[in-house]
Amino acid sequence: MIFEYAPAPESRSVVTLRESYGLFIDGEFAPAASGENLTSLNPADETKLAQVAVAGPEDVERAVAAARRAQETVWGRMSGAERGKYLFRIARIVQERSRELAVLESLDNGKPIKETRDVDLPLVAAHFFYYAGWADKLAHAGLGPDPKPLGVAAQVIPWNFPLLMLAWKIAPALATGNTVVLKPAETTPLTALVFAEICQEADLPPGVVNILTGAGDTGRALVEHPGVDKVAFTGSTEVGRQIARSVAGTDKRLTLELGGKGANIVYEDAAIDQAVEGIVSGIFFNQGHVCCAGSRLLVQESVADEVLTRLKERVARLRLGDPLDKNTDIGAINSAAQLERIRELTEAGEAEGAQRWSPACDIPESGYWFAPTIFTGVSQAHRVAREEIFGPVLSVLTFRTPDEAVVKANNTPYGLSAGVWTEKGSRMLWTAERLRAGVVWSNTFNKFDPTSPFGGYKESGYGREGGRHGLEAYVG
Amino acid sequence: MAERRGGKKAGKGGAAGAAQAPAVPARLAVRKIYKLYLGGAFPRSESGRSYPVTSNDGTHLANAALASRKDAREAVAAARKAFGGWSGRTAYNRGQILYRVAEVLEGRRDQFAARAVAAQGLSRARAEEVVSAAIDRWVYYAGWTDKVAQVVGGANPVSGPYYNHSAPEPTGVVVVFAPQNAPLLGLTSVLAPVIATGNTAVVVASETAPLAAVDLAEVLATSDLPGGVVGLLTGRVPELGPHLASHADVNALDLTGAGRDAVAFEEAAAQTLTRVVRPGPGADAGEEAWLDPDPGTSRMTPFLETKTVWHPVGV
Numbered sequence: 001m002i003f004e005y006a007p008a009p010e011s012r013s014v015v016t017l018r019e020s021y022g023l024f025i026d027g028e029f030a031p032a033a034s035g036e037n038l039t040s041l042n043p044a045d046e047t048k049l050a051q052v053a054v055a056g057p058e059d060v061e062r063a064v065a066a067a068r069r070a071q072e073t074v075w076g077r078m079s080g081a082e083r084g085k086y087l088f089r090i091a092r093i094v095q096e097r098s099r100e101l102a103v104l105e106s107l108d109n110g111k112p113i114k115e116t117r118d119v120d121l122p123l124v125a126a127h128f129f130y131y132a133g134w135a136d137k138l139a140h141a142g143l144g145p146d147p148k149p150l151g152v153a154a155q156v157i158p159w160n161f162p163l164l165m166l167a168w169k170i171a172p173a174l175a176t177g178n179t180v181v182l183k184p185a186e187t188t189p190l191t192a193l194v195f196a197e198i199c200q201e202a203d204l205p206p207g208v209v210n211i212l213t214g215a216g217d218t219g220r221a222l223v224e225h226p227g228v229d230k231v232a233f234t235g236s237t238e239v240g241r242q243i244a245r246s247v248a249g250t251d252k253r254l255t256l257e258l259g260g261k262g263a264n265i266v267y268e269d270a271a272i273d274q275a276v277e278g279i280v281s282g283i284f285f286n287q288g289h290v291c292c293a294g295s296r297l298l299v300q301e302s303v304a305d306e307v308l309t310r311l312k313e314r315v316a317r318l319r320l321g322d323p324l325d326k327n328t329d330i331g332a333i334n335s336a337a338q339l340e341r342i343r344e345l346t347e348a349g350e351a352e353g354a355q356r357w358s359p360a361c362d363i364p365e366s367g368y369w370f371a372p373t374i375f376t377g378v379s380q381a382h383r384v385a386r387e388e389i390f391g392p393v394l395s396v397l398t399f400r401t402p403d404e405a406v407v408k409a410n411n412t413p414y415g416l417s418a419g420v421w422t423e424k425g426s427r428m429l430w431t432a433e434r435l436r437a438g439v440v441w442s443n444t445f446n447k448f449d450p451t452s453p454f455g456g457y458k459e460s461g462y463g464r465e466g467g468r469h470g471l472e473a474y475v476g
Numbered sequence: 477m478a479e480r481r482g483g484k485k486a487g488k489g490g491a492a493g494a495a496q497a498p499a500v501p502a503r504l505a506v507r508k509i510y511k512l513y514l515g516g517a518f519p520r521s522e523s524g525r526s527y528p529v530t531s532n533d534g535t536h537l538a539n540a541a542l543a544s545r546k547d548a549r550e551a552v553a554a555a556r557k558a559f560g561g562w563s564g565r566t567a568y569n570r571g572q573i574l575y576r577v578a579e580v581l582e583g584r585r586d587q588f589a590a591r592a593v594a595a596q597g598l599s600r601a602r603a604e605e606v607v608s609a610a611i612d613r614w615v616y617y618a619g620w621t622d623k624v625a626q627v628v629g630g631a632n633p634v635s636g637p638y639y640n641h642s643a644p645e646p647t648g649v650v651v652v653f654a655p656q657n658a659p660l661l662g663l664t665s666v667l668a669p670v671i672a673t674g675n676t677a678v679v680v681a682s683e684t685a686p687l688a689a690v691d692l693a694e695v696l697a698t699s700d701l702p703g704g705v706v707g708l709l710t711g712r713v714p715e716l717g718p719h720l721a722s723h724a725d726v727n728a729l730d731l732t733g734a735g736r737d738a739v740a741f742e743e744a745a746a747q748t749l750t751r752v753v754r755p756g757p758g759a760d761a762g763e764e765a766w767l768d769p770d771p772g773t774s775r776m777t778p779f780l781e782t783k784t785v786w787h788p789v790g791v
Contacts, residue, residue: 126635142627237749244746249739256749413724413748432785440785447786449634453642457781458727459749464782467632469642472777 005319008326010113014100017190020051023059023213024196026066027206033058038215040189043110044323044332044367052189055212057221060181063210064227067152067179070207076149076177084135087174089202091128097198098125101191105163106323108190110332110368111286113324123448124167127466130450131171134471138176141468147475149177150253151229156219157192158235159185159334160289160390165234166192168465170209171450176474178230179208183222186215187335220246228252232473234291237388237414237459255463255473257291257455259388260416263409264294264445265431267402268302270421274443276310279394282419282445284318284372287330288392289338291460292417294445296385297396298405304398308376315372316359330392333368342370342391349375349384354395380411388414402427406434415457419445438464510540510686512547512710513693515554516703522546527711529687532597540686543711545719548678551707555649555676556725558704563646563674567622574618574672576699581611581692588660588691595685596659598763606763610664616769617672624673624776637789644780646674647751648727651720653713653734653741658763659685663692665766666730669775671705675728678707678720682733686710717741724748728779732759753778 020037022029032053040049055063075083094101101124102116111120138147153173157165162184173180184192196211212218216239223231224246230253233243237258247254264282266275282294299307323331333339350356358371370391378385378395385395399405409418418437422428432440438456441447448454453469455461463473510529511518520526525542541547562570581588585607592603629643650670655662659682670677681689693708709716714737721729721741728751731738735755742752753775758765 240749241746244749245743248742248746248752258749428787432783435783438781438783440783442785442787444638444786444788447634447636447638449632449636449640451632452634452640452786453632453782453784455782457647457783461749462751467642468630469628469782 005327007322009322010103010106010324010326012103012107012324015104015107017050021053021189021193021213023053023055023063024193024209024211025059025063026210027200029196032056038186038213040108040187042107042367043187043334044364046366049107050190052193052213054214055183055218059212060218060221060225063181063212064152064225066207067181067210068227070205071149071151071177071179074205075174075179075208078177080136080138080177083174083177084132086202086204087128087132087135087171090198090204091125091132093198093201094121094125094128097194098122101163101194103324104194105191106331108188109159109162110323110334111289112328112331114326114328115286120161120164123450124163127164127167127450128171131175131470134172135175138471138475141471143472143475147176147471150474150476151178152227153178153180153230153232153474154222154225154228155180155182155232156223156235157182157184159188160286160291162188163191163195166195168234169232172465172470173230173232173474174208176471178474181210181212181222181228183212183214183219189213223247226250230254230474233257240461253473253476255465256461257463257465258459258461260291260293260414260456260460261296261386261388261412262292262294262417262419262437263296263298263435264419265405265409265421266297266299266303266307267405267420267422267424267427268300269423270303271423271443272303272307272310275307275421276314278419278421278441278443278445279311280314280318283394284315284330284392285446287333287370289334289390290446291388292439292446294417294419295389295394296409297394298399298408299396300405301398301400308396312357312359312374315374318359318372320361320369320371321364330372333370333391336368338390339368339370342389342393345383345387345389346373346393349378349382349395352382352384354378354382354384380408386412402431406431410434410436413459416455416460417441508538510538510690510710512541512543513690513697513706513708514547514551515707516697518693518697521711522550529684531595537595538687540690540710543709543716545716547709548716548719549723551678551709552649552720552723552725554704554707555678558702559646559648559676561702562671562676562705565674567625570672570674571618571621573700574614574621574668577695577701578611578614578618580695580699581614584695585611588688591688591691592660595687605767606661609767609769610661612769613661613664614668617668620669620776621672624773624780627773628777628780629782632784639787639789640784642782642784644673645783647779647781648675649725650675650677650728650730650779651726652677652679652730653717653732654679654681654689655733655759655766656682656684656735657760658682658766659688660692661763661766663689665771666732666775667706670730670779673776673780675779676705678726679709680713680716680720680733681708681710683711683713713737718744721745721750722747726750729753731755735760751778
């Protein structure tokens with residue numbers, strides 16, 4: 001007997017959107033000096049959600065000045081214990097408003113409510129809670145007897161985990177006594193603007209947190225502003241290179257969390273059912289819009305057929321559709337531009353000779369959607385094995401020996417994440433030791449925690465976010 | 477051969493040179509040809525070039541090899557080849573080898589002190605202080621090899637049934653632009669932390685005072701340090717630096733001795749997200765700026781990556 005799922009949509013009523021949002025500077029919302037705006041769409045149906053201001057150089061100037069003033073007059077002078085209490089307060093308000101934020105994040109980003117509700121929002125609150133506790137304990141962090149804040153931090157974040165990336169940036173910066181000017185992504189600005197309201201609700205002193213919405217030009221003006229002491233960026237490797245170049249010759253400190261092409265290695269002795277679940281969450285979690293996704297499956301030849309058969313059976317059961325439906329596994333692709341990039345790379349995969357497979361899958365008529373896709377017969381030279389696709393597309397390669405698995409896994413300019421599936425502890429540790437990646441998930445994948453440092457080797461960037469290590473980026 | 481000129485004999489020649497008959501020495505000294513140190517051997521530059529090195533007062537000391545772009549690439553290739561083995565050694569073993577460097581250097585302290593007097597014009601007492609500090613610096617980092625992981629790594633108390641820990645790993649191949657005015661202690665202070673942590677290094681020696689670096693390479697070569705772990709280039713920073721800074725197989729740069737080129741090298745490094753340590757405030761100072769006996773972890777952590785490993789806990 002087959003039971004069909006009935007629709008189970010989460011209510012939108014918990015979200016009250018304004019028609020338009022200004023920039024959040026010095027504790028107040030204000031329109032951009034240029035009066036320019038952009039519209040944030042719901043990627044699931046292409047309807048307009050709200051207008052947001054586009055910050056230009058004058059607005060950047062104002063925000064950096066406000067942040068500087070707040071850092072020097074209030075935030076940098078406050079005791080760590082009091083700073084921490086503001087962060088605890090923010091964590092609590094986030095928890096209190098988490099349903100609203102989860103629904104809004106799903107609307108603006110297209111990711112399933114099950115993920116925003118169960119992953120993004122709990123991690124956001126936990127991140128603030130975690131760094132709140134550090135604020136009065138910095139002398140014990142192994143960063144010197146009296147670590148000093150750097151000053152004003154310019155922070156630019158991506159669209160894949162909008163509020164979570166905001167938390168990763170703002171919580172450690174504030175805990176260490178810095179003030180921030182943060183630019184959310186062009187396509188997902190809305191939860192950051194609600195976060196600005198939360199700062200007001202928490203009575204956070206004006207200027208400590210400033211939010212500038214806009215696109216690439218806004219981000220460039222912000223990171224290149226001579227008045228910032230620290231730049232933190234999460235996004236593409238290409239933009240990361242530009243930023244690294246732009247800070248050369250300045251005193252700005254820089255941390256970068258960039259792209260990835262994570263290898264997920266499945267040995268023949270792995271628990272196959274668990275591995276299949278891990279492969280699925282590794283690449284189809286958040287539509288594959290994950291820098292640390294396990295986008296290359298490396299499966300030992302002896303079990304490749306069995307793993308692939310079971311993987312396809314599992315993927316055929318993934319439910320794609322309305323992000324607000326509580327049963328949805330795969331939501332919308334975040335933007336038309338990203339959808340175009342995924343299409344281009346998957347077409348290149350076919351053209352280069354890899355075999356493409358997707359399950360039968362109803363695609364909604366409006367909005368941006370891409371069916372879960374698996375490429376087999378992939379060689380290391382194929383673009384789908386080398387380039388970050390940032391979509392629900394898995395490339396499958398095989399190997400015979402552990403040495404070959406490690407060599408193939410490391411054969412990439414990236415080094416953010418990797419996975420290992422084996423029931424043998426010594427083999428797991430042997431493999432983990434040799435993988436040139438900042439996070440290794442063994443017999444699990446895509447797990448995150450505020451106490452756990454995250455960041456890449458090689459061209460996946462430098463610096464770590466999370467844990468005691470995450471403080472280092474914000475103190476001098 | 478434009479860079480090369482005949483050696484001016486120290487204390488001889490001059491205006492009255494023609495008046496005296498040349499004295500026959502009791503024994504002719506055996507001069508050392510200063511060469512590069514690549515892959516554990518001491519080759520000349522493939523370019524066949526060398527350049528004169530003088531003391532602070534202008535006396536010719538020797539010629540040093542003038543390394544080329546190709547020598548720089550060879551050094552990177554050798555350092556990459558050595559990385560797997562060196563980073564795979566136990567921390568204890570690396571510590572023993574660094575300690576061995578100190579032992580061998582101690583045996584040659586008179587030679588190093590005499591050279592520092594001749595080359596830099598230091599007083600004998602200051603030269604001995606500098607050499608002693610350099611020896612002690614190797615001992616210092618020998619002791620760090622098996623401690624730094626516990627100091628900067630650890631267990632992470634994640635909220636869930638997972639074992640989770642973070643540990644430092646070496647970044648890879650590090651290009652070290654050695655301090656220009658601190659040819660022995662300064663060089664030791666920037667090089668020892670790089671290899672203590674399991675990285676391999678390509679050193680661009682002080683351009684004007686490269687001889688101590690070559691002498692030090694002889695110490696490294698006889699201390700069980702595997703070939704390729706340290707490569708030494710002598711020559712021009714503006715000639716070698718651009719190729720090293722933009723080299724895709726270089727993982728990090730220490731720009732301490734890069735001088736005016738530091739900004740250009742940092743820009744070039746951005747292309748492959750090469751880690752960069754900018755020149756610090758004392759980068760141009762002499763050996764005395766490097767005397768602090770406890771430099772801490774600050775020259776190790778920039779060349780370490782943090783790896784975090786997760787595993788579920790269950791039965």
